[in-house]
Amino acid sequence: MGVMEKIAAKPKAATKVAKVDKKSLPLDRILKMDCIEAMRSLPDACVDMVFADPPYNLQLGGDLQRPDGSQVDAVDDDWDKFDNFAAYDKFTAEWLAEARRILKPDGTLWVIGSYHNIFRVGATLQDQGFWILNDIIWRKSNPMPNFKGTRFTNAHETLIWAAKSEKARYTFHYRSMKTLNDELQMRSDWVIPICGGKERLKLNGTKAHPTQKPEALLYRILLACTNPGDVVLDPFFRNRHHRRGGQAPSAALDRLRA
Numbered sequence: 075m076g077v078m079e080k081i082a083a084k085p086k087a088a089t090k091v092a093k094v095d096k097k098s099l100p101l102d103r104i105l106k107m108d109c110i111e112a113m114r115s116l117p118d119a120c121v122d123m124v125f126a127d128p129p130y131n132l133q134l135g136g137d138l139q140r141p142d143g144s145q146v147d148a149v150d151d152d153w154d155k156f157d158n159f160a161a162y163d164k165f166t167a168e169w170l171a172e173a174r175r176i177l178k179p180d181g182t183l184w185v186i187g188s189y190h191n192i193f194r195v196g197a198t199l200q201d202q203g204f205w206i207l208n209d210i211i212w213r214k215s216n217p218m219p220n221f222k223g224t225r226f227t228n229a230h231e232t233l234i235w236a237a238k239s240e241k242a243r244y245t246f247h248y249r250s251m252k253t254l255n256d257e258l259q260m261r262s263d264w265v266i267p268i269c270g271g272k273e274r275l276k277l278n279g280t281k282a283h284p285t286q287k288p289e290a291l292l293y294r295i296l297l298a299c300t301n302p303g304d305v306v307l308d309p310f311f312r313n314r315h316h317r318r319g320g321q322a323p324s325a326a327l328d329r330l331r332a
């Protein structure tokens with residue numbers, strides 16, 4: 075038998091901001107441009123959630139091969155290349171500042187990254203005034219092995235969930251999360267497989283995007299932290315070479331709408 079729980083309604087944040095008419099926003103569209111420029115074209119406080127999957131700045135040197143000699147499809151795209159940490163930090167500070175400006179006072183930011191970038195992104199967002207609510211470990215149930223056997227298998231990515239300020243009255247559907255987790259409080263470590271099978275978008279038989287995120291990850295985030303009618307922005311949706319087919323946030327939204 076289920077348990078009834080009354081979750082106290084939280085008053086909205088006291089900060090007054092002018093309401094933006096949603097009709098004036100480019101909803102349900104891919105803005106085919108640099109995301110910092112695109113965000114600059116949007117009014118203040120018009121978005122309820124930003125989900126960001128920024129470049130990792132992997133700094134890969136040389137090819138990576140499997141023990142059988144085959145090539146690993148690593149992230150070696152130009153969009154992931156930065157001259158140095160300073161250049162990456164500058165880029166991070168710029169997109170985060172715009173994301174912060176367009177977020178409503180009670181809106182939240184989600185950023186996903188790996189050990190290559192998430193600590194730098196985390197420090198920058200704290201410096202800008204964001205208030206970290208959780209870091210979620212996405213534990214990959216089917217990670218890529220460490221082919222060289224020189225390090226531990228890199229089996230997780232980290233997501234930072236942050237509010238605009240400590241006082242923000244952000245959305246969190248505690249009850250839905252508990253229901254999704256067999257009546258146990260949802261924890262901060264999520265075991266979800268990486269994209270594979272039919273979900274993995276392909277172009278001419280090879281991966282359409284090297285870092286496609288699983289729909290299940292986005293589904294959980296959207297279910298936990300948004301309400302019907304909310305406006306969600308994904309600044310790093312996909313570049314012009316990878317625009318075929320659906321993508322995790324939009325696919326997850328379709329599932330929520332169904």
Ligand SMILES: C[S@@+](CC[C@H](N)C(=O)[O-])C[C@H]1O[C@@H](n2cnc3c(N)ncnc32)[C@H](O)[C@@H]1O
Nearest residue numbers: 108109127128129153283285286287310312313
């Ligand atoms: C880590 S991937 C995101 C993958 C995506 N979440 C998915 O599941 O398919 C980062 C993406 O951001 C894009 N990107 C990088 N810099 C950008 C920028 N300044 N403006 C817009 N998109 C950018 C890249 O082209 C790349 O497709």
